[in-house]
Amino acid sequence: MTRTVYALARYSDCRAAIDFLTGAFGFRVHEAAKNDEGVVNHAELLAGDDMIMIGQGRPGGPGIYVAVEDVEAHHDRARAAGATITMELTDQPYGSREYACQDPEGNPWFFGTYRP
Template sequence: MVGTRLEHVRANVADLKAAVEWYTTVLGFEVEAYWPPDVPNYAHFKAQGGATFAVMEADGRGGRFNFTADDPDALWEQVREAAVVVEPLFDTPYGTRKFTIADPDGNELGFVRNG
């Protein structure tokens, strides 16, 4: 896709605490942040460059791949009728504009413009 860059990869997990324990003790990853702050179901790890890797406690398995998009509105118009919509285009409370679709195998593909 023109104007997109892979920025974030997320694996869905059954148990956040167990997953974080495994990634930190087995692979030596360091947690950078948890979200949401009050009852976290998501953690992302420090990155040395490239895409951010995260885990999220969620029903179902599969992955989530987040891309930055130069023009998420135009891309949304292009794909919304041809894909399974997970989250329609919206403005987030943390200042981004995004939408999420699913591929035929249920992997989530998020497209976001920061700022």
């Protein structure tokens, strides 16, 4: 089973975060997606051959995004194991089907089908 793991962070202002992360840390923008209002709500930043993702939302610490092959089965398994589902399975405009949850310690995890 193939899995790909991405570091993820949430920012109240993704555009400002992109400016800071590219300027301060030398990340390069791979993609920046805007919502219907023109606000950047998702970005993929490259650090060499590796990638981090940032998203628009309430800052609350980093999370982990894991691309999986069968997200529905993964969702059901996580729920059965006691994960707190914080976002039900959702089809995203960028082509991914994904969900979010918290582990028993409250750490955020995101699982979906997206592989850039």
